[in-house]
Amino acid sequence: MAFYVYENWTHDRARVHVGSCGYCNDGRGTQAGDSGRNGQWHGPYDDRQAAVAVAEKLGRADTKLCGTCAP
Ligand SMILES: [Zn+2]
Numbered sequence: 001m002a003f004y005v006y007e008n009w010t011h012d013r014a015r016v017h018v019g020s021c022g023y024c025n026d027g028r029g030t031q032a033g034d035s036g037r038n039g040q041w042h043g044p045y046d047d048r049q050a051a052v053a054v055a056e057k058l059g060r061a062d063t064k065l066c067g068t069c070a071p
Pocket of ligand 1: 016070
């Protein structure tokens with residue numbers, strides 16, 4: 001299983017996702033609304049711990065696991 005981190009600069013947040021999550025699509029994101037201007041994907045990472053560590057290191061005000069895929 002692959003894990004990804006989405007960093008959103010506009011909303012100052014980071015979310016950890018599983019690659020198969022509908023919001024993640026293996027790091028491609030959703031087609032609508034993800035123009036690349038609001039943030040960027042990090043990953044893939046082989047394990048959840050690594051992805052969480054990266055997310056925390058980004059230092060965003062709001063850092064969580066995705067509530068939809070619950071990695
Ligand atoms: Zn997700």
